[in-house]
Amino acid sequence: MGTITALGLLLLICMVAVGGTQGLQAWISLIFNFGALFFAMVLMAFHLPPVLVTLVTGVIVLAMTIFLGGNDSNSTMIAFYASVAVLILLVLLIIPVEHWVQIQGFGQEDSEDLEGMSNILGISYLNVAIATAILSTLGAIAEAAIAIAAGLAEILEQHPKITLKNLQGAGFKVGSQIIGTTFNTLFFGFFGGFLALFIWFAGVHYSIGEILNDKILVGEVLMVLFSMMSVIATIPLTTWAMVASERSARKKFMK
Amino acid sequence: MIIGAKKTRSFWQHWWPYFVVILGALLVLGVAHDDGLYQTPILKIQSVKVISVEKQSDQFNNEDHQVEQKLAGVITNGANKGKRLKVENTYLKSQATTLGYHTGQKVFLTVHQNQRHFSATISNLKRDTALAFTVWLTVSLLLILMRFSGLMALTSVIVNGVLFWLAVSWNTHTQGGIVLVIFGGLAVVFAALTLLIVIGFNRQMLMTLLATIGGTALSVIVALTVFALTHERGVYYESMQYVTQLPRPLFLAETILGSLGAVMDESTDIIASLMALKTEKPDISAKQIFKSGRQIGGEIMGPLVNVLFFIFVAETLPLALLFLKNANSWGYTFNMTMSLGVVQSLISGIGIVLTIPLACGITSLMIGGHHSWERLRH
Known part of the structure; x- marks a missing residue:
């Protein structure tokens, strides 16, 4: 058995053991997301517009991750709406910034990987860079939206009569408790993944000026920042959506 | 006098994020005019003329356009400041390895x-101005929306960034010989410091730290066991990018760091929610705490695994596309570009899942009271 298969099966066992049906759903969503990502890549290789492919993939991925992740249908629905709103805001930010900073494609540090490769590609790598940045934030958006919505749903379940103002306060409180660690998830996720690049920088003695203008590093830092901004935006948007939904639910109940 | 002082204090308490934002905007403006700080000559492009556009193709029937452009501009720093200069630049329209430039760029x-x-x-x-602008935008949003907790999150990222860089330099000084010791040990320091900044020093922080270290350690042990049992078949260390030292320990160090943040995130989420629940409902039993925690954990574990999956795998997209356009098979492309990211996601995923019972167990033992646990056992 290959290592990837073994790890995948082990993850399935762990998830089912801890989460039951929900664990199975979580595992399926991971496999599905891999399929979606791979499929999006193949579509891009067939010259479909990368940004459009990414947007469609993004909404599908958010839906799958959130609906297969949560079990409270009301809170997951709200998490989904909020996450799509964040995705749209983020795309509006990413496109101009990527046009400005031009980090697309490969840097001089990649030259070993590019040896013997044809670089006549016919795909706009600027759009590929935009697609990459959007895709890398999808997980963070879904996770933050679910964390807030699940936390609020839990509080609502234990405290059905909490006032709307306190509910909003509770949303920001849960948000303020998760933001620090969510930032670190992103920080370590990205920088852990690029440890080798930093070791390269240190070993070759890049100057600060070279590092701050380096194509790969700037691209990487921007991806962290985009993810962080998406998490920041998710907190108020999900909280407000939750409060609005609870308000309308209570109005109906009163009538 | 006293009322005046109080007024000033509350004024600052309310408005400090906006002052930081304005200060930051000035800094970004400064970065946009920092040419004098660079030793390398900088050219500000004032006009761009396209000389020729030529169709190109390769043996895989890919087609692209090669553009030749003539850029005219003025040097903005150093000994030749003010000198006008014309530079030629050739690029492919796909811009994967070459770049086309526009008027106004430096x-x-x-x-x-x-x-x-x-x-x-x-x-x-x-690129420093665009970088500074995006940093400024992120910090501004963070401080205005999240205020104090935003400041703490920012502090923890900065502290971790500095520590990270120190660890990287230390690794370079030791020629990468003890990379696992450095980054494994630092993972513990990272976790302790981050939780200290984000939560503060209390029982909740200690419980979270315990769950974090335990979860990360478990995931590494599981990973190494699986590696040994499967003889690392399908793990292509040669596909690692930017490698300047032995790849295997480096890969493990990357995986530890990568999953550390997520495991910490998960334990914090679970334990923070449970503590909030305990405050809202002080008479809750240990069994209920465990059950609630498992429910919260079950809901967030899938999304959290996906966070890392997208971070680890999405960034391989440009290289994978290059492989595909060079007529490589899907399987080979996956092995050479995505497989390591997938392995990392799976290992982190296992860590994230195993952290749930760990965090719930620790919390219900610490705040649930012993009686209810005895009841649970019978």
Whole structure:
């Protein structure tokens, strides 16, 4: 058995053991997301517009991750709406910034990987860079939206009569408790993944000026920042959506 | 007097994020005019003329357009400041390895100076302003929306960034010989410091730290066991990018760091929610705490695994596309570009899942009271 298969099966066992049906759903969503990502890549290789492919993939991925992740249908629905709103805001930010900073494609540090490769590609790598940045934030958006919505749903379940103002306060409180660690998830996720690049920088003695203008590093830092901004935006948007939904639910109940 | 002082204090308490935002905006403006700080000559492009566009193709029937452009501009720093210069640049429209430039951009030059002739080629684009702007935007949003907790989150990222860089330099000094010791040990320091900043020193922080270290350690042990049992078949260390030292320990260090943040995130989420629940409902039993925690954990574990999956795998997209356009098979492309990211996601995923019972167990033992646990056992 290959290592990837073994790890995948082990993850399935762990998830089912801890989460039951929900664990199975979580595992399926991971496999599905891999399929979606791979499929999006193949579509891009067939010259479909990368940004459009990414947007469609993004909404599908958010839906799958959130609906297969949560079990409270009301809170997951709200998490989904909020996450799509964040995705749209983020795309509006990413496109101009990527046009400005031009980090697309490969840097001089990649030259070993590019040896013997044809670089006549016919795909706009600027759009590929935009697609990459959007895709890398999808997980963070879904996770933050679910964390807030699940936390609020839990509080609502234990405290059905909490006032709307306190509910909003509770949303920001849960948000303020998760933001620090969510930032670190992103920080370590990205920088852990690029440890080798930093070791390269240190070993070759890049100057600060070279590092701050380096194509790969700037691209990487921007991806962290985009993810962080998406998490920041998710907190108020999900909280407000939750409060609005609870308000309308209570109005109906009163009538 | 006292009322006045109080007023000033509350004024600052309310408005400090906005002052930081304005200060930051001035800094970004400064970065946009920092050319004098660079030793490398910088050219500000004032006009761009396209000389020729030529269709190109390769043996895989890919088609692209090669564009030749002539850039005219003025040097903005150093000894040649104010000198007007014309530079030629050739790029492919796909811009994977070459770049096309626009009017208004600033570029770094490599100068070729003969006795009389002064000519130059472009070495890189100046990106520091765009970087500073995005950092500023992120920090501004963070401080205005999240205020104090935003400041703490920012502090923890900065502290971790500095520590990270120190660890990288230390690793370089030891020629990468003890990379696992450095980053494994630092993972513990990272976790402790981050939780200290984010939560503060209390029982909740200690419980979270315990769950974090336990979860990360478990995931590494599981990973190493699986590696040994499967003889690492399908793990292509040679596909690792930017490797300057032994790849295997480096890969493990990357995986530890990568999953550390997520495991910490998960334990914090679970334990923070449970503590909030306990405050809202003080008479809750240990069994109920465990059950609630498992429910919260079950809901967030899938999304959290996906966070890392997208971070680890999405960034391989440009290289994977390059492989595909070079007529490599899907399987080979996956092995050479995505497989390591997938392995990392799976290992982190296992860590994230195993952290749930760990965090719930620790919390219900610490705040649930012993009686209810005895009841649970019978």
